[in-house]
Amino acid sequence: MDTPHSPSAATLHAALQELRARAEKRKSLVTQSLHxxxxxxxxxxxxxxxVHQIxxxxxYEELLVAQAELEALxxxxxxxxxxxxxxxxxxxxLxxxxxxxxxxxxxxxxxxxxxLGRRFAWFVAPEDRLAFQQFLNRIQASEARQILELMLQREDGTVFYALLEGLAVVREPEQPPxxxxxxxxxxxxxxxxxKALEASEARFRRLFxxxxDxxxxxxxxxxxxxxxxxxxLLAALYRTEVVGHHMADFFPEWQPDGTSSLExxxxxxxxxxxxxxxxxxxLMRRLTGEDVWVEAVITPFAVEHKAPLLHVAWRDVTAARAARVELLRQKEFSESLLDNSVDGILAFDQELRITAWNRVQEEFSGRSEAxxxxxHVxxxxxxxxxxxxEQGLRQVLxxxxxxxxxxxxxxxxxxxxSYFVPLASPEGVISGALVHIRDVTERVRLAEEATALKLRQQQEVLAAILTTQEEERKRIAEALHNGVGQLLYAAKLNLENRAGTIQNREAALSLIDEGIKATRTISHELTPGILEDFGLKIALEELTKRIPKQQLHxxxxxxxLEQVRPRLYDVATYRIVQELLxxxxxxxxxxxAYVYVVHEDGHLHISAEDDGIGFTSTAGTGKQAKGIGLAGIRNRLDLLGGTLTVDSRPGKGSIITIEIEVKN
Known part of the structure; x- marks a missing residue:
């Protein structure tokens, strides 16, 4: 590129030196004396x-200074x-x-x-050359400034947008420029x-x-x-029904909460x-008079020297608002159900975090909902x-x-x-679980009372049965003793008084003695009179004494046993020991055999231990011993609320332990 032309600094310095020299010479001329x-x-x-020369x-000096100043300017x-x-x-x-x-x-x-020397039009884009020529014509024809926007083309063919401002230069008045x-x-x-702004405006218009919304x-x-x-939304057919109208034309004077719409x-x-x-x-009002709820989003835009432009987007939320109100009503109803439920209720989500905790659960736990x-659970x-x-919680989810x-x-x-119920959406997606916690203390108490009543009734029935059995046995024993026994005794006396061979009579008497002895034994077993007359302790001692030691020691x-008990327990204890032996x-x-009978702390403890051949039992329950005489003992214990434990192994003998709670 070329560089601008400017006066030399050396030339200016030389001109100043010349001025100084002239000044010195002028000084000498003025001071020079004439002949x-x-x-x-x-x-x-x-x-x-x-003087004129000076x-x-x-x-001349002033002109030189002016010239120097002009050169500088x-x-x-x-x-x-x-x-x-x-x-x-x-x-x-041109x-x-x-x-x-x-x-x-x-x-x-x-x-x-x-x-230099080239036409400017060669650098104007072809489509703008006509406009440029008209621009030159306007400049030649007017003294006013002319303006034109066009596309210029560089030497290498690239283009750029340019703004041209032109003004004619007139040398002589009344002459063309x-x-x-x-x-x-x-x-x-x-x-x-x-262009970007226009594109943005076009996009905005399309979006608009x-x-x-x-x-x-x-x-x-x-x-x-x-x-x-x-x-x-406004139920209008033409823009003229909306554009130019005041914004209050589409709102009721008052909102439902009593607030002024304009305020x-x-x-x-x-x-x-x-x-x-x-x-x-x-709340808006359509041209038809129908009310509609909208969500309004207002965005202001500043406009120079004017009021702000408001961009307002309305979205009809009437259905959503109604659904929200209904949801709120259902939520309040659900919360009311939760709070008024007689059960404790809680809920947790998939992360095991508590999402609900009702009033009853607050009372149960002593922890507030907050x-x-x-x-986390x-x-x-x-x-x-x-x-x-924890595994159960995971399974519910x-x-x-x-x-x-x-x-x-x-x-x-x-x-x-606690009843665990998964919470699932209509699509089957489980979001958490609901837990109902029901206090069944009263139900359990009633069930226990019912069980106790049933047991008491069974025991009363047993007592009646045992009493009836004992009375029947007593009647049979009395019949055997007073009837059959007396007859056998009379037959014996009659045989003793009659003549006959000694051998026949002795044989008959021996048989009659055996019959009398068997009758007494049966009578005694049917109703142990010693139990009624002397109590449980003497009766048990008498029972063991009648067993020959060579048969069982x-x-x-x-x-x-000197403690007072209902007669039912004494009879049952006697019969149990009798059956065990x-x-x-x-x-x-x-x-x-060793037999222990102890009454202490309101319980009767009966234990029988022998050195016999033993038998196989199941976990001490005696289930394998049904055929060896324990069934009757078990029936008595079931009616009395007692327990039976069997500890036996083949070749190691047996230990049978019984415990009965004594209820007065």
């Missing part, structure tokens, strides 16, 4: 000439011209470039020397920004028109524009201006972690229903049942 012999007229003439030289002008940020061109009437600055050559993409000056400003960025533009409380969705809108607008955006739910909501109840209870009695989710006393140990004699093949 005394010259006439006065000549001397005056010489002095006038010297005046001329002073004027010219240099500044050249700098400003050449290094200006915009292009300056001088064109003749549009030929006669002068340009450095920025102009840079804009056209070549050096200044190659541009000799040339014109044109300023070229690169406005490519402005044009690109303008095709938005599914109702959108309106307001300014100074009046509608400027609206889209089709807004027309549909509410003004408050929301102020909030939008402060925060940049605001949202509110408003204390437990959001807390296993953190609130660490005793459920890592075991069967997989869709399994269950009932547990070991997870009441509190530590209150009593009996509780019995060791009897008694303690506490009979079983040992018949089945155990034992030589020795």
């Amino acid at each position: 005394e012999k010259l006439p006065d007229d000549v001397q005056r003439l010489v002095q006038d000439l010297q 005046e001329l030289e002073m004027q 010219r240099a500044q002008y050249v700098d400003l011209y050449d290094f200006a940020p915009i292009g300056y061109f001088s064109l003749d009437p 549009g030929v470039i006669t002068q340009l600055n450095l920025k102009g050559s840079q804009q056209l993409g070549t050096v200044r020397q190659r541009l 000799t040339h014109c000056r044109v300023v070229v400003i690169d406005i490519t960025r402005q044009q690109e920004a303008k 028109e095709h938005s599914s 109702a959108v309106v533009l307001l300014q100074d409380n009046y509608y400027l524009d609206c889209n089709d969705a807004a027309l549909h 509410l809108i003004a408050r929301v607008v102020r909030e939008a201006l402060d925060r940049g955006s605001a949202k509110a739910e408003l 204390q437990v909501l959001g807390q 296993l953190e609130l109840f660490p005793e459920y972690a890592g075991g069967e209870q 997989l869709g399994q229903r269950m009932m547990r009695q070991d997870m009441p989710f509190h530590s209150s006393q009593g009996h509780f049942e 019995v060791h009897l140990h008694l303690h506490g 009979t079983n040992i004699i018949k089945h155990a093949k034992a030589h020795e």
Whole structure:
């Protein structure tokens, strides 16, 4: 590129030196004296000439100073011209470039020397050349400044947007312009920004028109524009029914809560201006008079020297609001059910975090709803972690229903049942679980009372049966003793008084003695009169004494039997010991037996131990001993509420332990 022309600093310095030299010379001329012999007229003439010379030289000096100043100003002008940020061109009437600055050559993409003498139109885009020629014509025909926007083309073919400002230069009045000056400003960025803005506006317009939400533009409380969705929302057919109307035309005077619609809108607008955006739910009124709830989102846009432009998006939330109200009603109803339920109720989500905790559960646990909501179940109840209870919680979240009695989710006393129900969506997605905790303490108490009553009734029936049995046995014993026994005794006496062979009589008498003895034994076994006459202790001692030692050596140990008991327990104890000894004699093949009968702490403890052959039992229950005489003992114990334990192994003998609670 070319460089600007400027005066040499050395030339200015030389001019100043010359001025100083002239000043010195003038000083010498002024001080130089004339010859005394010259006439006065000549001397005056010489002095006038010297003065005149000095005046001329002073004027010359002033001209030199003025020239130097002009050269300096010219240099500044050249700098400003050449290094200006915009292009300056001088064109003749035909549009030929006669002068340009450095920025102009840079804009056209070549050096200044190659541009001088060329037509400016060659650097105008072909589609804009006609407009450029008209621009030159307007400059030639008018003294006013002319403006044109067009596309310029550089030497290398690249183009840019330019703004041209032209003004004609007239040398002589009433003469046509000799040339014109044109300023070229690169406005490519402005044009690109303008196109981007236009594209943005087009996109905004498309969004505005095709938005599914109702959108309106307001300014100074009046509608400027609206889209089709807004027309549909307001039940309007034409934009003229909305545009130009006051915003209050589509709102009732008062909102349902008693707030003025205009005051509410003004408050929301102020909030939008402060925060940049605001949202509110408003009740609107369509042109048909129908009310509709909308969610309004207001976004303000600043407009220079005007009121802010409000972009308002309306969304019909009438159905959603009704659903929300219904949901709120159902929630309140559910909460009412939870709070008024007689059961403790809690819920937890998939992460085992508490989501519900009703009033009854608060009473059960002593923990308020605020204390437990959001807390992890296993953190609130660490005793459920890592075991069967935690596994149960996981199974419920997989869709399994269950009932547990070991997870009441509190530590209150009593009996509780917890019913676990998975919470699933209509699609089957499980979001958590609901737990009903029912206090069954009263039910268990009633069941226990019913069981106790049933047992008591069974015991009363047993007592009646045993009493009846004993009475029947007593009657049979009396019949045997008073009837059969007396007859046998009379027969014996009759045989003794009759004559006959001694051998026959002795044989008959021996048989009759055996019959009398058997009758007495049966009578005694049917009704032990010694039990009624002398009590349980003497009766048991007498029972063991009647067993021959060569048949079975019995060791009897008694303690506490002097205590008073209902006769039912004495009879049962006697019969149990009797049956135990009979079983040992018949089945155990034992030589020795130990029998313990103890009454202490309200319980009768009976134990029989032998050194017999033993038998196989199942876990001490005696289930394998049904055929060896324990069934009768078990029946008595079931009716009395007693327990029986058998400890026996083949070849090791047997130990049978019985415990009966004595109830007065």
